[in-house]
Amino acid sequence: MWMMASMISSIYTTFFLILYCYSSTALPYPYGPYHNYPIANLSTKWTNNESSLTSLNFTDGSRMRAILMRVGNLPIFTCGFLCNGTCTSYIFVIAIFILIDPLNIELEYQNHPKVVWSANRDFPVRHGAILTLTEVGELVLLDANGSTVWTTNTAGKSVAGVNLTDSGNLVLYDIHNSVVWQSFDHPTDSLLFGQKLFQGQRLIPSVSSTNWTAQKGLYSLQVTDEGLEAYVESNPPQYYSGYGERVTHKRKLDIYVEFFNGNFSFFAISAEDSYSEVMFRIPQASSIQYMKLMPDGHLKVFEWNLVTGWTVVADLLTHHLGECFYPLACGRNAICSANQQCSCPTSSSPRMDYFKRLNDLQPNMGCSEVTPLICDGTQAHVFIALKDIEYFSSMTDMVGVDIETCKQACMGNCSCKAAVFRYPHSDVSNGICSLPSELFTMTNVAGNGYQLNSSVFIKVPNVTSTLSLLPKRKNRVAINLGSVIGGSVFLLIMIVGYVVFIVQKQKRIGEIEEEYLDVVPGMTIRFCYEELKSATENFGKKLGQGGFGSVFEGTLKDGSKIAVKRLEGLAQVKKSFLAEVESIGSIHHVNLVRLIGFCAWKSERLLVYEFMSNGSLDRWIYHGDREYVLEWVHRKKIILEIAKGLAYLHEECRHKIIHLDIKPQNILLDNDFNAKVSDFGLSKLIDRNQSQVMTTMRGTPGYLAPEWLGSIITEKVDVYSFGIVLLEILCGRKNFDRSQPEEKWHLLAVFQSCWEQGMLLDMVDRYSEDMQAQGIEVVEMMKLASWCLQTDFTRRPSMSTVVKVLEGGMTVESNLNYNFTDPRIQKNNSHEKDLTPLLPSILSGPR
Known part of the structure; x- marks a missing residue:
């Protein structure tokens, strides 16, 4: 069968090559689209429309408009604009297309292209978009409105042309045929x-x-x-x-x-x-x-x-244990058994359902908590014990411990969702403990000869019902039936009266809150719920998850873009809504995301912000994640604007506002890459004469200041977080990056080591030639980061001082303590290598 298939393939290929060699320009329509044109020169432009490019329409609804095509013995590699469905948006791709039968065009178009690379899969373009190989050697993708969507950033690098190779690699080459840029590197x-x-x-x-x-x-x-x-x-x-x-x-x-x-x-x-x-x-x-x-x-x-x-x-x-060892084989919080049978964890003693299926018709969608875990100290927790259950992740938090030590570590760790305990043979006192902060699919390994004894202890709220004890009564002949009936009627009247009182009270509280919201200072727009529901297409386009709720993109009737935060939860929603509206309703600063309006309708609470078209800063600074490498002049501008926004919150507002969660995800960029600080959902307002405030731990691992361990919180926690963000911008990497060599996982540890060895230049973003060229200035900026990262918060500068340094009005203090590695990292180094940069037990969990 294989030999026959190869022979048939060879006949088809030979037949096609004969036709092609006979006259590629004389081919009738079915063969015309498959010309071999894999190379283009400088100053070439391709427009995404029917008149400029050959369109290949497939039976699955997809359409390819070919720009370059490399015809091989069997596959055809094509790069061009690809769409599917209604074809209102396109991505620039490299795809494989198999030429089955050059005589049967219908058969060809049923063989759909296989995408193996794309330049703009997160930012599709429209009909009329243009791809240009410019005269200075840069491949640029422009949307129909002229905005730049993607570029190779190769201007001035002696590019001579572009070639789609027979291996499917899109290459920009110079006059010596050397590779300047290639899709294989991206x-x-x-x-x-x-x-x-x-x-x-x-x-x-x-x-x-x-x-x-x-x-x-x-x-x-x-x-x-x-x-x-x-x-x-x-x-x-x-x-x-x-x-x-x-x-x-x-x-x-x-x-x-x-x-x-x-x-x-x-x-x-x-x-x-x-x-x-x-x-x-x-x-x-x-x-x-x-x-x-x-x-x-x-x-x-x-x-x-x-x-x-x-x-x-x-x-x-x-895995040798099959599909069940994939993290979402049965969804989150679920157990996968033989033949991928999915179920939710249950407690056998006492019998209690702590989890329920998300969809009864689709068990592999996972399970949700009936009562969510709360980490505010008011909720008692217990464990569901699951024997012979394994977890896919081999990451280890503790070794050489017993079951109780593992369970207690999870119980004392707010972000821990379960304690996974494994031990060899019968040595239960010498086990391995893992404390996942999110729980995905678990696997039932009972009876399959698994080499380790494994159990999972899932942390759940203690909601065991207290059963009323009914007093034992002796049979009495004489019972005063009238007294019982009379007492029951009286009790019923009391219950009805109490319910009416509570309902009227809640109604009045709601009316007072509604009246209060109508007079919030600075709030000029109060939106109706239906208007925001329509603007967000029924809350269909989610931008991300913020403090206390999700954020959605919307468009008002006048065409203006907005971002709508829909607050979630029951216990905190009213308090957080009032606090956020009151605290930032009248705050206006060019480097703070502006709150445009709000909506209060029934139980719905929504906040309407200005829309930031370039998203959050983390999309632009991390190598491997970023869409465009920011030059040094842009990074300096962003750093200064973040500092100005924080300085305003700390020193120029009527009440001092501590953000408490400064990180790249909370720095948003508008269309001109102006930076604005966002998300005050975790902010803490304190009086101007109050120097510090005691509060529960908040924020995101990796950006928390050391003083959180003592809960003595001032605005200097924001200065520390700013220092971390500043370092990430300068280095082009995350503060904890497992893709780096092990000794470089923690950015602060690398920073301290390079400082001690006088090798700070080695930390400058090595994926940006512009940053490398400005290395001396970048290193000077690192000194400012070290000032912000002082372990003693009293030695850190204020944000207004940081602004002065950035603007050249001050210099960085010279007498600094360079031992600024987070002490929590040093503590963790004695354990297994897979520990996170901050112990989860001291965190309230990421937002």
């Missing part, structure tokens, strides 16, 4: 033969096979010193599969994995020697193969087969 969710995934790069799956938007905040695949690692996103990310290969070279140059025909291999290339290891064997390809990280976390290899079409020939990350 992977999305797929790899082709010969493509490498380097340390610091990630594969992130698309949402689905028809929605090519990047699936943010779920699965990722990356290369570290430990090998190839697949993670499901949480705080911290949880490892679920991969290939371990610890690298011990001290002077390594490159660590990467590469996809070959027949295997997927790991490489570590150092100045002294080189090391390689085959991680996975893959069946030799008889045609074209590609590797793809799927929306469900699988890493699959697909191959074209003439009989069966695209076929999975390898599923590389699947």
Whole structure:
């Protein structure tokens, strides 16, 4: 069968090549779209419309407008504009298209293109968009309105042309045919033969096979010193599969994995020697193969087969225990048993349902808590004990401990959702303890010969009902029936009266609150609920999760964009709504996100903010995540604007406002990249003459000041958080980054080490040539960060002082303590390497 398929394929290919060689310009319509035109020169422009580009329309509703095409023996690599469905938006992609039968155009168009790379999958363009290879050698994608969506940033680098190679690599080359830029260096969710995934790069799956938007905040695949690692996103990310290969070279140059025909291999290339290891064997390809990280976390290899079409020939990350070891095999908080049977955890003694299915018709959607955990000290907690249950993540928080120690560590850790305890054989006192902050699918390993004893203890609120004890009574002959009836009637009247009183009281409280909201100072617009529901398309386009609620994009009737925060929860919503509206309703500053209006309707509480088109700062500063590399002049401007916004909150408001959660996600950028501080949902207002305030711990791990351990909180916690953000902007990386070598996971530890060795230049964002060129000035800015990161909060500058330093009116204090590594990191270094940068037990949890 295989030989016959190969023979048929060869006949078709030979037939097509004869036709093509005969006269490519004389081909009738069915063959015309498959001309070989893989190269273009400078000053070439392609417009996304029918008259400029050849359109290939497929039976699944997708359409490809080809820009370059490389016709090989079997596959055709095409780059161009691709859309599906109504085709109102397009992405610029590289796709594989198989030429089955050049005589049967209908058969061709049923063979849908397979996307292996995209430039703008999160920012689609419209009909009329333009791709240009400029005269200065930069490939630029412009939307129909002329706005820049994507660019290779190669202007002035001697680019001579663009070539779509026979391996599917889009290359900008110079006059010596050397690579200046290539798509292989910017992977999305797929790899082709010969493509490498380097340390610091990630594969992130698309949402689905028809929605090519990047699936943010779920699965990722990356290369570290430990090998190839697949993670499901949480705080911290949880490892679920991969290939371990610890690298011990001290002077390594490159660590990467590469996809070959027949295997997927790991490489570590150092100045002294080189090391390689085959991680996975893959069946030799008889045609074209590609590797793809799927929306469900699988890493699959697909191959074209003439009989069966695209076929999975390898599923590389699947555990020997099968599908159940994928984090969302049964959704969150669920148990996966044989044949992927999904169920919710239950307590057997006493019998209690703490979890319920999200969808009874789809058990694999997961389970939700009947009563959510609350970390405010008012709620008692207990454990559901699940024996012979394993958890997919091998990340370890404690070793050499017993069950009770593990459980107590979780009980005392606010962000811990469960205690996972594993021990070998019968040595229950020498176990391994994991404390996940988010609970995904668990696996029932009873009776399958699993090598470790494993149990999971899920933390739940103690809501056991107290049963009323009925007093025992002796039978009496004489019973005063009239007294019983009379007492019952009287009791009924009292209950009805009390209910009426409570209802009227709640109604009056609501009326008072409504009246209060009508006179909030500075609030000029009160929106009706239906107006905001319509503007947000029934709250359909979620921008993110903020303090106390979700944020949605909306468009008012006049065309103006807004961001609507829909407050959630029952216990805190009224208090938080009133506090937020009252505190920021009259605050106006160019570097603070403006609150436009609000809505109070029945139980709904919504806040309406100005829309920030470029999103949050974290999209622009982290290597691997960012969409465009910000130049030094833009970063300086953003840093100054953040400082001005915080200085206003601390020193110029009627009441001093401490933000308490400064991080890149809470810094928003408008269309001109002006920075504005957002989200005051966790803010704390204190009187001008009050120097410090005692409050419960709030904020985000990695940005919390050391004084949170003592709960003595001043505005200097914001200064410390600003110092962390400043360092991230200068270095182009996160404060905790597992994709780095182990000794560089913690940015503060690296900062202290480089400071002591006089090597701060090594910390400057190495993926930005502009930042490297401005290295001396960037290092000077790092000195300001060190001032903000002083462990003793009294030695940190005020934000107004920071503004003066940034504007050149002051210099950084010289007598600084350079031991600014967070003490919580030092404490954790004695434990396993997989601990997070901050112990979850001292955090109130991320927002």
